[in-house]
Amino acid sequence: MRKAAKxxxxxxxxxxxxxxxxxxxxxxxxxxxxxxKNPSTSTPGGDDTTGMSGEIYVISREESxxxxxxxxxxxxxxxxxGNDATVATAEVTNSxxxxxxxVAGNDKAIGYVSLGSLNDTVKxxxxxxxxxxxxxxxxxxxxxxxxxxxAYKEAEASDLAKDFIAYVMSSQGQAIIAExxxxxxxxxxxxxxxxxxxxxxxxxxxxxxxxxxEILAEAYMELNPDANITVTQDGSGTGITAAxxxxxxxxxxxxxxxxxxxxxLTPVTIATDGIAVIVNTENSIDSLTSEQIKEIFxxxxxxxDELN
Amino acid sequence: xxxLKSKEKLFKMLFCLCAFVSxxxxxxxxxxxxxxxxxxxxxxxxxxxxxxxxWRPTAxxxxxxxxxxxxxxxxxxxxxxGVPLGLMCAIFLAGFCPKKLYKVLKxxxxxxxxxxxxxxxxxxxxxxxxxxxxxxxxxxxxxxxASILLGFMILPTIISVSEASLxxxxxxxxxxxxxxxxxxxxxxxxxxxxAAGSGIFAGVILGIGRAIGxxxxxxxxxxxxxxxxxxxxxxxxxxxTNIILEMGYATGLxxxxxxxxxxxxFIFILIIxxxxxxxxxxxxxxx
Numbered sequence: 001m002r003k004a005a006k007x008x009x010x011x012x013x014x015x016x017x018x019x020x021x022x023x024x025x026x027x028x029x030x031x032x033x034x035x036x037k038n039p040s041t042s043t044p045g046g047d048d049t050t051g052m053s054g055e056i057y058v059i060s061r062e063e064s065x066x067x068x069x070x071x072x073x074x075x076x077x078x079x080x081x082g083n084d085a086t087v088a089t090a091e092v093t094n095s096x097x098x099x100x101x102x103v104a105g106n107d108k109a110i111g112y113v114s115l116g117s118l119n120d121t122v123k124x125x126x127x128x129x130x131x132x133x134x135x136x137x138x139x140x141x142x143x144x145x146x147x148x149x150x151a152y153k154e155a156e157a158s159d160l161a162k163d164f165i166a167y168v169m170s171s172q173g174q175a176i177i178a179e180x181x182x183x184x185x186x187x188x189x190x191x192x193x194x195x196x197x198x199x200x201x202x203x204x205x206x207x208x209x210x211x212x213x214e215i216l217a218e219a220y221m222e223l224n225p226d227a228n229i230t231v232t233q234d235g236s237g238t239g240i241t242a243a244x245x246x247x248x249x250x251x252x253x254x255x256x257x258x259x260x261x262x263x264x265l266t267p268v269t270i271a272t273d274g275i276a277v278i279v280n281t282e283n284s285i286d287s288l289t290s291e292q293i294k295e296i297f298x299x300x301x302x303x304x305d306e307l308n
Numbered sequence: 309x310x311x312l313k314s315k316e317k318l319f320k321m322l323f324c325l326c327a328f329v330s331x332x333x334x335x336x337x338x339x340x341x342x343x344x345x346x347x348x349x350x351x352x353x354x355x356x357x358x359x360x361x362x363w364r365p366t367a368x369x370x371x372x373x374x375x376x377x378x379x380x381x382x383x384x385x386x387x388x389x390g391v392p393l394g395l396m397c398a399i400f401l402a403g404f405c406p407k408k409l410y411k412v413l414k415x416x417x418x419x420x421x422x423x424x425x426x427x428x429x430x431x432x433x434x435x436x437x438x439x440x441x442x443x444x445x446x447x448x449x450x451x452x453x454a455s456i457l458l459g460f461m462i463l464p465t466i467i468s469v470s471e472a473s474l475x476x477x478x479x480x481x482x483x484x485x486x487x488x489x490x491x492x493x494x495x496x497x498x499x500x501x502x503a504a505g506s507g508i509f510a511g512v513i514l515g516i517g518r519a520i521g522x523x524x525x526x527x528x529x530x531x532x533x534x535x536x537x538x539x540x541x542x543x544x545x546x547x548x549t550n551i552i553l554e555m556g557y558a559t560g561l562x563x564x565x566x567x568x569x570x571x572x573x574f575i576f577i578l579i580i581x582x583x584x585x586x587x588x589x590x591x592x593x594x595x
Binding site: 055081090102 | 434
């Protein structure tokens with residue numbers, strides 16, 4: 001009897017909690033609706049460029065995130081020493097999900113996510129007039145993108161190394177890359193058939209390419225059980241140097257090779273990663289130049305008015 | 309007979325072993341933290357690490373003073389929100405609550421303690437943050453939001469420990485007070501409450517420990533900028549969130565500095581636990 005009473009009371013509490021949560025969410029939604037209605041009624045005819053004012057809320061990722069380092073590198077959000085100089089007051093989120101929720105809930109926020117994670121709760125800005133789409137990244141017009149490269153010494157490459165690269169560039173390998181929400185380099189690739197090669201292969205370099213490379217290596221080793229591939233993630237530069245010095249068989253890099261590096265190594269672009277600059281869907285701005293984005297994230301532009 | 313004795317011995321050993329395992333776990337954690345953290349701290353300079361004002365790992369600057377400040381601010385805020393609410397609730401539960409209501413309230417509070425912190429964080433992000441945005445403008449995250457959320461999170465600890473210590477006060481205190489002509493309210497507040505003082509204080513300290521160690525929920529609502537907060541709605545990063553934000557990809561010295569951040573946090577918790585056990589001992593003597 002007492003047990004039953006206890007159970008009933010637990011259920012009551014759970015029901016109350018659910019109701020409470022529901023009410024909260026409704027309130028929040030209603031408030032937002034009100035906010036969105038007001039400006040549209042006050043400016044009938046709606047001139048797009050005069051819409052945004054107020055402080056810009058800059059939202060960044062944590063210091064060691066691959067997306068952040070790519071973003072700051074590509075847009076040169078760096079200080080005189082070449083170090084990341086994202087404005088210190090920027091809000092820091094530690095995941096793509098929280099980034100999207102935060103921007104979706106704040107009409108004055110600006111942030112960035114990997115293009116593969118973009119959804120329609122937020123608006124992706126055009127950069128330098130180019131829309132952030134997979135096609136524009138493939139034809140190299142969207143500026144905030146970077147190639148994922150595997151580089152090796154042509155003369156010294158083992159059969160296994162060549163076979164693994166062939167696998168990465170095959171339809172199976174490219175499918176894995178697309179599944180990890182990067183843009184595959186070759187969509188009409190041919191199918192790979194297991195070679196049954198054995199031996200060991202060491203891959204070293206970028207922490208951004210590393211995770212997808214681990215998955216590729218595992219899938220390859222399943223097809224070729226005698227092969228043993230190790231992936232070390234210690235940064236693009238370290239990996240490329242190691243490949244040149246013979247410290248590893250294949251370097252993985254999240255940037256194109258520099259001229260002197262390309263003289264020593266043969267690069268293969270296996271995928272492209274694009275970063276979308278995102279704002280709230282209520283934001284009237286559709287496009288910014290890369291210079292403007294850079295100044296926003298450096299903290300030199302702090303008001304939306306300055307961008308109109 | 310002999311068999312029984314040896315069996316008994318065996319189980320004694322087994323239980324002893326279990327006790328040692330948990331003690332060994334604590335010792336291992338201590339050794340790991342200090343062995344990994346201290347060399348890194350020394351490499352970077354203790355003073356520069358503890359009192360450095362800039363945290364920029366890519367530029368090799370590791371100063372955690374903003375995070376220490378952040379942790380203290382957020383914890384203080386949590387106490388301001390959580391302690392009065394928790395104490396009132398405990399007094400109500402122990403002295404004024406009708407039995408029927410108690411059967412509903414007590415499980416509700418116990419349930420509050422069992423909610424995973426990431427769920428609290430999500431609740432904060434979806435419910436508290438928009439409200440704060442409406443009231444104060446801005447991004448709705450920061451010290452105030454984190455403090456309110458943490459205030460909720462430490463409630464169950466404070467309530468259950470305080471209620472237990474209120475109930476542990478001998479009934480004679482209460483009856484004696486009534487016999488002297490005091491009302492029920494006067495007896496509760498002026499006699500029973502002070503008598504349970506050290507136990508209640510211990511509950512508050514446990515709550516502080518929970519607040520300072522909370523990670524996931526704070527990371528979602530604090531904004532996490534590594535700056536000195538300049539207002540109640542300013543973004544803030546605590547010691548715990550500093551670790552969880554960057555541990556995922558950090559390598560080399562950066563990783564070691566995060567472990568060193570953990571050492572600082574660990575020392576904070578040690579101090580809090582020391583306070584707790586000292587109070588408990590004092591409370592034990594008084595009774």
